[in-house]
Amino acid sequence: MTQVNYSIQVPRSIQKITEHLRAILNSLGQLSRSPWASLLTFAVIGIALALPLSLFVVLKNIQVVSSSFQASGQINLYLQNNISDEQLHNTLVVLNMDEGVAKSQYISPQQGLQDFEQNSGLNGSALNLQSNPLPGVIVVTPESSLNTLQIEQLLSRLSKLPSITTAQLDLKWLQRLNAILAIGHRTALLLMIIFAIAVLLIIANTIHLTTQNHHDEILVIKLIGGTNNFIRRPFLYSGIIYGLVGAIFAWLLVDIMVGFLQNPITHLASLYGATYVMQGLGLSTTLYLIGGGILLGLIASWLAVSRYIYEIEPK
Amino acid sequence: MIHFSQVSKRYTNSREALTTVSFDLEKGEMAFLTGHSGAGKSTLLKLIALIERPTTGEIVFDGINISRLKNSKIPLLRRKIGLIFQDPNLLNDKTVLENVALPLVIAGYRYQEIGKRVRAALDKVGLLSREKSRPNTLSAGEKQRVGIARALVSKPPLILADEPTGNLDPDLAADIMILFEQFNQAGVTILIASHDLRLINQLHHRRLTLKDGQLISDEEGYIV
Numbered sequence: 001m002t003q004v005n006y007s008i009q010v011p012r013s014i015q016k017i018t019e020h021l022r023a024i025l026n027s028l029g030q031l032s033r034s035p036w037a038s039l040l041t042f043a044v045i046g047i048a049l050a051l052p053l054s055l056f057v058v059l060k061n062i063q064v065v066s067s068s069f070q071a072s073g074q075i076n077l078y079l080q081n082n083i084s085d086e087q088l089h090n091t092l093v094v095l096n097m098d099e100g101v102a103k104s105q106y107i108s109p110q111q112g113l114q115d116f117e118q119n120s121g122l123n124g125s126a127l128n129l130q131s132n133p134l135p136g137v138i139v140v141t142p143e144s145s146l147n148t149l150q151i152e153q154l155l156s157r158l159s160k161l162p163s164i165t166t167a168q169l170d171l172k173w174l175q176r177l178n179a180i181l182a183i184g185h186r187t188a189l190l191l192m193i194i195f196a197i198a199v200l201l202i203i204a205n206t207i208h209l210t211t212q213n214h215h216d217e218i219l220v221i222k223l224i225g226g227t228n229n230f231i232r233r234p235f236l237y238s239g240i241i242y243g244l245v246g247a248i249f250a251w252l253l254v255d256i257m258v259g260f261l262q263n264p265i266t267h268l269a270s271l272y273g274a275t276y277v278m279q280g281l282g283l284s285t286t287l288y289l290i291g292g293g294i295l296l297g298l299i300a301s302w303l304a305v306s307r308y309i310y311e312i313e314p315k
Numbered sequence: 316m317i318h319f320s321q322v323s324k325r326y327t328n329s330r331e332a333l334t335t336v337s338f339d340l341e342k343g344e345m346a347f348l349t350g351h352s353g354a355g356k357s358t359l360l361k362l363i364a365l366i367e368r369p370t371t372g373e374i375v376f377d378g379i380n381i382s383r384l385k386n387s388k389i390p391l392l393r394r395k396i397g398l399i400f401q402d403p404n405l406l407n408d409k410t411v412l413e414n415v416a417l418p419l420v421i422a423g424y425r426y427q428e429i430g431k432r433v434r435a436a437l438d439k440v441g442l443l444s445r446e447k448s449r450p451n452t453l454s455a456g457e458k459q460r461v462g463i464a465r466a467l468v469s470k471p472p473l474i475l476a477d478e479p480t481g482n483l484d485p486d487l488a489a490d491i492m493i494l495f496e497q498f499n500q501a502g503v504t505i506l507i508a509s510h511d512l513r514l515i516n517q518l519h520h521r522r523l524t525l526k527d528g529q530l531i532s533d534e535e536g537y538i539v
Binding site: 015018019022131216218220221222223224225226227228230313 | 359364366386387390391392393394396404406417418421422423465466506
């Protein structure tokens with residue numbers, strides 16, 4: 001038996017690094033030999049990843065906008081008819097002592113009627129009414145630091161005050177919006193899983209075809225003592241590169257989409273007297289996207305190559 | 316070096332390719348394996364390199380019972396064997412130099428060492444001037460010699476050759492055999508499967524003859 005002469009072989013760690021570098025160069029060489037096919041695969045992976053991500057971005061923006069609505073939720077307190085000014089004054093004093101209340105404003109029945117006429121455009125018609133049907137209202141703005149539960153508690157405290165008939169917090173529509181958003185998020189998650197599987201299959205199939213094109217080379221390497229890891233490595237790097245570049249494609253696509261929508265959305269916001277900068281993917285989601293792409297590529301190529309290597313083992 | 320004891324190989328849904336074959340090949344020996352086509356020559360070589368596994372019996376190579384060697388250990392076994400086929404299986408998208416370098420690359424040799432050894436191996440087979448050529452620009456004889464250089468470059472203790480001269484005309488075939496004899500003189504154990512009796516008769520090495528999967532004769536070699 002010949003002794004392995006270690007003096008002419010490289011130290012184990014450096015050998016490992018050079019083997020990996022060689023595998024990376026090898027897989028880059030494989031990809032560059034058919035640049036159009038590679039580019040097409042990158043684009044398909046990118047689009048498949050971008051579809052669920054763009055839905056995710058849309059939902060994220062709706063959520064940001066709706067959370068600012070939540071903070072401005074107001075409580076309307078309807079007063080009994082024919083209460084005295086003293087009773088009204090007492091109620092307002094007690095009310096303003098509550099630490100959950102930031103601000104309160106009394107709207108008299110007369111003022112309410114005027115507002116209604118102005119806003120509805122029914123000028124003068126309401127004057128035909130025999131008497132003013134509107135009750136007095138106190139509009140309470142809760143402290144912005146309160147969460148939904150604390151606002152509910154404030155609501156029940158205020159409804160028990162004297163002279164108050166009804167306390168109303170108009171959050172129903174917000175709850176409905178949140179319910180719709182929850183469905184949207186679940187849909188985005190489902191789509192992400194489905195498209196991740198699609199990307200997995202695309203990469204696995206591409207790698208499978210590449211292994212078939214390298215059938216002779218793989219057989220020769222096996223016959224002269226190449227380990228399965230040596231054979232697998234360049235394909236694993238190809239898978240990683242497909243996943244990585246595909247994810248970068250997806251990131252660019254979503255970024256372009258956000259940029260494309262920015263102007264009309266700024267315009268829409270300005271019509272409401274607001275400024276709104278559209279949210280993109282954000283750093284953490286981008287990192288998840290890129291990490292996910294790499295992981296998908298690695299898993300897909302591992303499955304494809306391992307199946308192939310298993311087929312050519314001696315039985 | 317190689318010890319076969321009662322080795323049989325049956326492929327699925329087929330007759331036995333080898334039946335209770337036993338023999339020993341000593342270290343430093345050179346032997347021919349002959350027989351008509353289909354007699355089991357290739358199967359016997361494949362069993363040594365674990366390209367196939369024996370159905371029954373025991374094969375010991377270099378002191379290791381390889382009949383039950385784990386798949387993960389096969390690469391290390393193959394690095395001790397220089398395999399040569401009738402079709403040298405060269406990779407046409409690589410140069411001659413890169414083809415011959417492959418076993419050293421796999422074993423993790425230093426870059427400079429690889430260049431030195433590959434050139435020495437190519438020099439031995441007389442193809443140093445073709446190191447930058449692609450295999451598909453070479454003649455059949457040149458291709459076979461590149462295949463031999465690749466089998467030798469890592470200096471394995473054993474060379475297995477399956478019909479190495481099958482595609483070559485008699486003069487080229489004789490040249491290849493002279494190469495093998497040179498390696499044998501340098502201490503390499505060599506087992507050559509061939510049905511070219513005319514060529515084998517000119518050389519006076521040990522001869523194992525297979526017929527229908529059975530070892531029917533084992534003639535000692537002699538020096539003229």
